Amino acid sequence: MNRxxxxxxxxxxxxxxxxxxxxxxxxxxxxxxxxxxxRHPFANPVLHSMWIIGVFLKLTDTSYSxxxxxxxxxxxxxxxxTVALAVPLYENRKxxxxxxxxxxxxxxxGSITAVLSVVLLAEAVGLPREVxxxxxxxxxxxxxxxxxSESLHADPSLTAVAVILTGIMGAxxxxxxxNRMHITDFRARGFAVGIAAxxxxxxxxxQVDEVAGVFAGIAMSLNALVTSLLVxxxxxxxxx
Amino acid sequence: xIASLSLILLCQLAGEAFVRGLGLPMPGxxxxxxxxxxxxxxxDRFPQLARGPLQGDGVESASRGLLANLSLxxxxxxxxxxxxxxxxxxxxxAFLGVLVISVLITLLVTVATFLLASRLLRRGEDLx
Numbered sequence: 001m002n003r004x005x006x007x008x009x010x011x012x013x014x015x016x017x018x019x020x021x022x023x024x025x026x027x028x029x030x031x032x033x034x035x036x037x038x039r040h041p042f043a044n045p046v047l048h049s050m051w052i053i054g055v056f057l058k059l060t061d062t063s064y065s066x067x068x069x070x071x072x073x074x075x076x077x078x079x080x081x082t083v084a085l086a087v088p089l090y091e092n093r094k095x096x097x098x099x100x101x102x103x104x105x106x107x108x109x110g111s112i113t114a115v116l117s118v119v120l121l122a123e124a125v126g127l128p129r130e131v132x133x134x135x136x137x138x139x140x141x142x143x144x145x146x147x148x149s150e151s152l153h154a155d156p157s158l159t160a161v162a163v164i165l166t167g168i169m170g171a172x173x174x175x176x177x178x179n180r181m182h183i184t185d186f187r188a189r190g191f192a193v194g195i196a197a198x199x200x201x202x203x204x205x206x207q208v209d210e211v212a213g214v215f216a217g218i219a220m221s222l223n224a225l226v227t228s229l230l231v232x233x234x235x236x237x238x239x240x
Numbered sequence: 241x242i243a244s245l246s247l248i249l250l251c252q253l254a255g256e257a258f259v260r261g262l263g264l265p266m267p268g269x270x271x272x273x274x275x276x277x278x279x280x281x282x283x284d285r286f287p288q289l290a291r292g293p294l295q296g297d298g299v300e301s302a303s304r305g306l307l308a309n310l311s312l313x314x315x316x317x318x319x320x321x322x323x324x325x326x327x328x329x330x331x332x333x334a335f336l337g338v339l340v341i342s343v344l345i346t347l348l349v350t351v352a353t354f355l356l357a358s359r360l361l362r363r364g365e366d367l368x
Contacts, residue, residue: 023312023315023316024312031309031311044311046318047318050315050319054319055322057322064320072316074312074313074316077306078313078314079268080249081306081310082267082270082272083251083255084304085303085307086273086280087280087299087304088303090280101357102354102361105357106351106353109350109353110350110353113349113350114342117346118338121338121341125338127331127335127338131335135339138339138342139346142317143267160324161324161327164314164317164321165321169343170347177344178351181348181351183355185355185358187354188350191351191354193347196343196346196350199313200311200314203311203314207311213307224267228266
């Protein structure tokens with residue numbers, strides 16, 4: 001029998017089991033805290049899980065690729081979860097069908113604003129061109145955004161950082177912002193957070209209200225289509 | 241349960257194949273979403289489709305299970321961001337500031353446009 005705790009650790013830390021367990025366990029705790037605080041925006045379970053696990057990896061000197069060997073099983077489910085959005089969409093089809101026109105108008109305005117605002121602001125504060133290009137697709141889901149970034153010869157990993165941070169910022173700010181503006185239409189609230197903050201915003205919307213979640217899911221999907229056409233255009237006209 | 245998950249994966253697979261095959265700039269799972277939606281709508285029209293995962297609450301309950309924990313699925317990618325903190329530090333506070341302001345502007349413009357459009361539409365319907 002192996003009595004050396006260090007070699008046991010070496011074995012476990014290299015196996016997917018440990019990091020999959022850590023991911024689920026930390027999330028379970030973060031989600032319980034979020035529920036306990038009545039889904040307070042700052043108790044966002046994604047935000048707290050990611051820094052706790054990040055610190056843990058740093059302390060144990062574990063590389064991200066070792067961690068991802070375990071966490072990939074969770075990451076993989078993003079695709080099926082996107083397909084699963086069809087179900088709440090189907091169940092709320094009457095509400096959705098009656099709002100097609102406002103959705104299309106808001107999609108156009110929102111996706112243009114998402115790209116323009118980030119490019120213009122980044123230019124105004126004097127960020128380097130490569131960074132601006134990497135930030136431009138930050139409001140769409142990570143896979144699509146990284147593809148756009150690659151086609152612009154920007155830095156896809158910086159894009160991924162911008163995308164995740166945008167998602168978390170949107171998920172945290174949407175509820176207090178909309179409450180302060182006295183906006184009670186959950187179709188509009190959900191749609192806005194889906195455009196601005198993709199899947200992480202959509203996850204937040206589902207925590208608050210099912211109709212908001214449905215509209216966020218639609219907004220996220222449509223925005224992925226529009227932004228992949230819009231970013232190359234905007235960049236050509238705005239940056240030289 | 242397994243049949244429902246298989247159906248979801250099958251929709252995603254078909255979506256990926258479609259997108260890759262035609263070289264379209266969109267995510268495969270979004271096409272998968274549309275395929276599943278069409279299947280659910282078709283089931284209402286053609287009762288003979290209501291079998292396997294499409295009968296009872298099969299694919300519906302599997303989907304609800306996945307979506308109930310949607311936040312969890314972003315954790316692995318999120319941890320990757322913590323690993324790249326040096327990228328953020330390099331570009332400093334400007335990087336974060338630009339993102340926050342852009343998110344707030346996007347939220348406000350989208351919600352205002354949505355509300356305005358639905359209000360105009362309702363007024364148009366009242367007049368006609």
